[in-house]
């Protein structure tokens with residue numbers, strides 16, 4: 001969800017205003033995707049690298065996660081089940097504050113009965129950390145080392161392969177996101193910053209799966 005900062009700067013606003021607009025855009029995208037034939041929507045909310053951003057910006061982004069995870073009524077109305085991938089809270093080096101942990105747990109619990117789209121938020125997520133951890137766990141288990149067994153040790157082994165990866169704001173990079181899961185994904189690049197991502201863009205991204 002790139003381009004929140006640039007979206008704000010262009011309007012003479014602080015970067016945090018861009019992230020707030022990004023959270024609204026995400027709520028819109030979740031609604032729009034859940035009304036289409038999307039079974040899984042996975043978003044990169046906060047990376048393992050994002051902790052290095054200025055403290056006030058980190059605090060603001062964490063607050064926005066709490067806000068998103070607090071949209072329970074809306075999520076339930078749209079039959080959306082919340083899910084999360086990222087560094088486990090009990091792992092050494094985990095920095096996720098308790099209030100974010102609680103917001104994540106509550107959102108998962110309060111939407112667990114929904115049967116529609118699965119919204120997975122990647123928070124404190126990095127693909128290399130995920131794969132390294134999976135490799136260590138697989139080696140420890142003593143099972144054969146092969147792709148099927150490695151898959152079993154990902155943060156969420158039940159996530160299906162990605163059909164389309166969306167990257168906004170003219171960035172033509174992957175940035176350590178779902179490296180295992182995007183094996184055969186189509187990629188939808190758009191110049192638009194994330195706060196301006198709308199249903200027309202979503203339809204164009206989904207259309208890539210049809211050809």
Ligand code: FPP
Nearest residue numbers: 001002003004005006022023045064065068
């Ligand atoms: C990247 O844009 C965006 C982020 C690091 C934060 C993403 C967070 C949100 C969209 C807020 C809501 C999301 C959730 C899951 C609650 P950038 O800051 O790098 O912008 P720039 O590339 O223009 O500098």
